[in-house]
Amino acid sequence: MKFPGQRKSKHFFPVESRDPLLSELSPLNKPIASHICGIDQVLVDIEAHVPESFLAKYGLSKGHSMLIEPAKAEAIYKELTENDLIVSEYAGGTIGNTLHNYSVLSDDRSVLFGVMNESIRVGSSSYRYLCNTSSKVDLNYLQPAAGSIGQCITLIAPDGERSFAINKGVMNLLDVSHLDKTLIQTGSALVISAYLVRCDAHEPMKDTTMQAVAWAKEAGVPVVLTMGTKFIVEDRKDWWQQFIRDNVTVVAMNEDEALALTGHSDPLLACEQVLDWTDMVLCTAGPVGLYLAAHVEDDQKRDTSRQLLPGAIPEFNRFEFSRPMRKADCQQPVKVYTHISPYMGGPDRIKNTNGAGDGALAAVLHDMAANDYHRLNVPNSSKHVAQFLAYSSLSQVSKYANRVSYEVLVQHSPRLSRGLPEREDSLEEVYWDQ
Template identity: 65%
Template sequence: MKFPGKRKSKHYFPVSARDPLLQATPQEQEEGSWVVGIDQTLVDIEAKVDEDFLQRYGLSAGHSLVIDDATAEALYRELMRDELISHQFAGGTIGNTLHNYSVLADDRSVLLGVMCNSIQIGSYAYRYLCNTSSRMDLNYLQGVDGAIGRCFTLIGEQGERTFAISPGLMNQLQADSIPEEVIAGASALVLTSYLVRCQPGEPMPEATLRAIAFAKKHNVPVVLTLGTKYVIQDNPQFWRDFLRDHVSIVAMNEEEALALTGEADPLLAANMALDWVDLVLCTAGPTGLYMAGFTEDEFKRKTNHPLLPGAIAEFNQYEFSRAMRQQDCQQPLRIFSHIAPYMGGPEKIMNTNGAGDAALAALLHDITANNFHRQKVPNSSKHARGYLTYSSLAQVCKYANRVSYQVLNQHSPRLTRGLPEREDSLEESYWDR
C-alpha cells in the first residue's frame, strides 16, 4: 500500500507486473495529495548582546517590543557586522507545519505568503529558503520590495532573553495572489489566527478570506491553528463565530482552549469546540494530547485500550473509529481519544516552540494519505463512507504524539528528517491499522 512519499524499495529491479486494479494514473502528482497554507513569512534570529546594545536600540531587557523597519535593519546590520548571530531559523507557524508535513510525507506542500524580491546570500531571507524543505512549493510566493518578518531573540550577558519583532512586509499578501486551482486540488487549507488580526489597511485578512471562499467552493477542509491565547482572549466570541462559519479542523494548546471556551479541562474544551468544527487537536503539555471528532454512529469501533476516566466518563470508548465531517454523517457520534507524552517526554526539553505545529503536520499527513488512497483504490472498503482521516482517532493521536516528541527533543521547530523508526514500527503498526 503506497502513501505519499518515497519508501524503501523491496526489489533490486523494478517490478513490472502490476496489479491491474492498482494501475498508476498517468499524472505524476495526484490531485488532493498536497496541502496548502498561508503564513506570515518570518525568520527567527538569535544573537548574544550586551546591555549597551539593548539601550542603543531602545529595548527593555526581558521584554518583547515591536520595532520599525529602519530600526530592525540597523540592528540586523550591526549583528551581522560584529558576527553576533548564533542562529537564523525559518519561522512562522504555518511554514513550520508545512515543512514538517513535507519531511514526514516526503511530498509536496504549497506555501502562500510574501518573499523578498532581492535575496542576498547569507541574509535572513536566504536562510528562510535554506531551512525549508525542498518538497515545499514556494513558487506561489508573492514578491515584495522590502523585508519579510524578523523576530530577534537577543540573549543578554546573564542569559535573559529580549525580543524585538519587526513585521516588515509579511502582511502584504494580496488577494489576487491566491491561486484557486492550488486550493481546489488540495487535501486541506491551513491557516493561523494571526492572519486575520492584522493592522488596519493590511491586505492579509482579505487574502485569507478569499482563500477560505475557494476552499468552501471546492469542499476543501479549512484548518485553523489558534496561534496564541493572547489573540483569542481579546474576543473569544469572534473566534467561536469564525470557527463555526469557516473552519473544519482546529488545532490549539490547553491555554488557547481555555481562552476560546472558558474550560480549563482540555477534554471539555475539545468537546465544546465540536459545537463549531468537525475535528479538534488539543496539545496539553505534560498531560499529553487530546483529539475529538465525529463518526457515523452505526460504524463506530470500540477501543481495546483501557477506558479512561475524565470529565466525560470513559470518553475514549470509541477511539478506534475514523473521523468524519459532521455534514457527512447521518447520525453523528462524538468520539474522543487521549495519549500521554511519548516515553514520558524527552529527558530534557530543548524547545517547546513548534510542538503543536508538529502534531498538526502528522494529522495533515493522515488526511492527505486518505485522499491519496481514495484516488488510487476508489473501490476500497476504506472509502465506503466519507471519512476525513485514513486512520482511527487513536492512531492519529499516536502519530501526532511521536512527531511532537521529536520537535521537543531538538533546538529547531522544524524537523530535519523523518522519524527514525518510520520504515519499521510506524509503517507496520500505524498505517495498517
Template identity: 55%
Template sequence: MKFPGRRKIKHYFPVNTNNRFDMESSVFGQTNTYACGIDQNLVDITARVDLSVLNDFGLDKGASQWIDDDTANRLYEFLTDNELIEDQFAGGTIGNTLHNYSVLADDRSVQFGVMSTNIHVGDYAYRYLCNTSSKVDLTYLQPVNGAIGRCFALITDDGERTFGISPGLMNQLSPEFINEEIIAESSALVLCAYTLANPELPIYHAMIHAAELARKHDVPVILTLGTRGLVKAIKEPLLSFMNDYVNVAAMNEEEAEALTGESDPVQASEQMLQYVDMVLLTAGAEGLYLSGYTEKSLARETDNPIRSGAISDFNRFEFSRPLFQKDCEEPMKVYSHISPYMGGPKNIKNTNGAGDGALAALIHDMAANHYHRLVLPTSSKHNKQWITYSSFAQVCKYANRVSFEVLAQSSPRLSRALPEREMSLEDSYWDQ
C-alpha cells in the same frame, strides 16, 4: 505520498480481490496530492549582545516588543557588521507545519505568503529559503520590495532573552496572489488565527478569500489558534470564522481555555465541536487529545484501557474514523487521548513547534486519505467521506511521535523523517 517507515507499495494500503487497482496503469506515484497554507513569513534571528546594545536600540530587557522597520534594519546591520548573529532560522507556525508535513510525507506542499524581491546570500530571506524543505513549493509567494518579518532574540550575558519583533511586509499578502486552482486541488488549507488579528491588513483579506475558495471546492480548512492572548483579543470574530469556514482546529490547553472557558481538555474539546468537525488539543506533559465525529452505526470500540474524566469513558470509541458532522446520519462525538511518547524527551530545551509537529502528522494522514481515495475510489476504506485514513487513536499515536521528535531536536522544523521502522508499523496499523 508515504507513511513513515520503508514499505512496499502493495502494503501501503489494505487491498483485497474486490478492490485491487490495475498494476498496469501505474497510477501510484502520479497523483498530485498536497496541502497548502498561508503564513506570515518571518525569520528568527538569535544573537548574543551586551546590555549596551539593548539601550542603544531602545529595547526593554527581558520583554517582547514591536520595533519599526528602521530600527530593525539598523539592528540587523549592527549585528551583521559585528558578527554577533548565532543563527537565522525560518519561523512561522504555518511555515513550520508545511515544512514538517513535506518532510514526513516526502511530498509537495504549497505555501502562500510574501518574500523579499532582493535576496542576498546569507541574509535573513536567504536563510528562510535555506531552512525550508525543497518539497515546499514557494513559487506562489508574493514578491515585495522590503523585508519579511524578523524576530530578534537578543541574549545578554546573564542568559535572559529580549525579543524585538519587526513585521516588515509579512502582512502585505494580497488576495490576488491566492491561486484558486491550487486550493481547489489540495487536500487541505492550513491557516493561523494570527492573520485574523487586524481586518485592515491585506493578509486578513487574503485569508478570508482563501477560506471562501476552500469552502467553494469542499477542501477541509484547518486553523491553528496562535496564543492565549490573541484568542482572548479576537474571541468573537474567531468563533465566527471557525463556525463559517473551519473543519479542524488545533490548539494547546491555554488557548482552548481562553476560547471556551474550560480548563479540562475533554470539556474544552466538547465545546469546540460546536464549531468544527475535529479538534487537536496538545496539553504539554499531559499529552494530546483528538476529538471529532463519527457515524454511530460505524463506531468501533477501543482495545485500549477505558478512560474517564469530565466525560465518562470518553475514549471508548477511539478506534473509529473521523467524519465531517454534515456527513453523519447519526453523528456521535469521539474522543481519544495519548500520553507523551516514552514520557517525553529527557531534556526539553524548547517547546516551540511541538503542536505544529503534531498537526503536520494529522495533515499527513488526511492527505494520505485523499490520495488513496483518488487512486482507489472503490476501496471499502471510502464507503464514507472520511476525514482521515486512520482512526482517532492511530492519528494520536502518529502526532504524538512527531511531537516527540520536534521536542527532542529542540527545533520547530524536522530535519529528517521519522527513523525507519521505529514505529513498528505492521500492515494492520493503517487498518485500525
C-alpha cells in the same frame, strides 16, 4: 506520497497485500497527485545573546515583546551579525513550519502563499528561509515585494531574560492576486493561522485569507486553523467562536489557547466544546500529552482495545479506534476522543518548544492528505465506505502526531530535517486494514 507514520516499507502506498483494490494503481495508471496549501506570514526566528547595554541602545524593554520599524531591525541585525552575537537563525512562521514538516513526512508537495522580498542576498534572512525549507514545499507562488521578510529577534540578556523585537517587514502585504484558486480548490486542505486575520486595517493579509477560505469552502476543501497564541483569542473570543462555526473544519490549539477560546481549563472539556463548532480538534497540552477529538457516524464508531480512561468525560476514549468524519456527513454524529502521553515520557532535555504543536499538526495533515490521495486513486476501496476525514483512526493519528512532536522538542529548529524512524504497526492498524 508515503503512508502516514512512515512504517516499514511494505506499508507505503501502494499496499496490495492489504487491499486487492490497490491493484488499480498499475504502472499504466499514473496515481493522481495530492497537495495541501497554506498561507503564512513569512519570517525567520533569530536568537542572539546580548549585553544589557544593547537593549538600552535600541530602546528595547527588557523581558517584553515590541514591534520595531524595518530601519531599526536592519541596524539591530547588522550589529548582531558583525559582532557574531547570533546563536541561531531558522526559518519560522507557524504555517511555514507546518508545511515544511508535512512535506518532509509525506515526501509530497505543499504550496505556500506569502510574501518574499524580491532581492535576496546570500546570508540574509530571506536566503536562510529558502535554505531551511524543504524542496517539496512549492515557493513559486510567493509574492515578491521590496523590503525585508518578517523577523522575530529574540535577545537574551546575561541573566537569561528574553526580550523580543518583531519586524513585520512585508509579511502582511499578501494580495489576493497572488493566490491560485485552482490549487486551493484541488488541495487536500487549506491551512491558516489566527495571526493572518489580526493585521492592521491597511494591510491586505486578512482579506486575502478570507478569500482563500471562501474558495476552499466552495470546493469542500477542509480549512485547518491553528490558533497561534492565547492573546489573539482572549479579546475576541465570541468572534473566533463564530469564525470557527462558519469556516473551519479542523482546529489546532494548545491548552492555553483552549482555555481562552472555551473557558475550560480541562483540555478534554475544551475539545468537547469546540466540537460543537467544528469537525475535528487537536489540543496539545505540554507534559500532559495531546488530545484528538472528532465526530463519527454512529454505525461507524469502533471500540478501543486499550484501557478505558477516566476524566471529565468518563471513559472518553471508548471509541478512539474510530476514524474522524465531518459532522455534516453524519446522520447520527457521535463525539469521539483519544489521549496520548508524551512519547517515551518526553525527551530528557527539551531543546525547543517552538514548533512542537506545528509538528503534531503536520502529522494530522499527512494522514488527512493520505486519505484524500487514497480516495482519489482507489475510490472503491473498503477504506471509503463513508466520508472519513483521515486515513487512520484517532488513536493512530495521535500516536503519529505525538512522535513528530517529540522529534521537534529534541532539536533546536522547529523544522524537521528528516522523516521519522521506521516503526512497527500497532494491532489497531492491522484491525483497520484487514
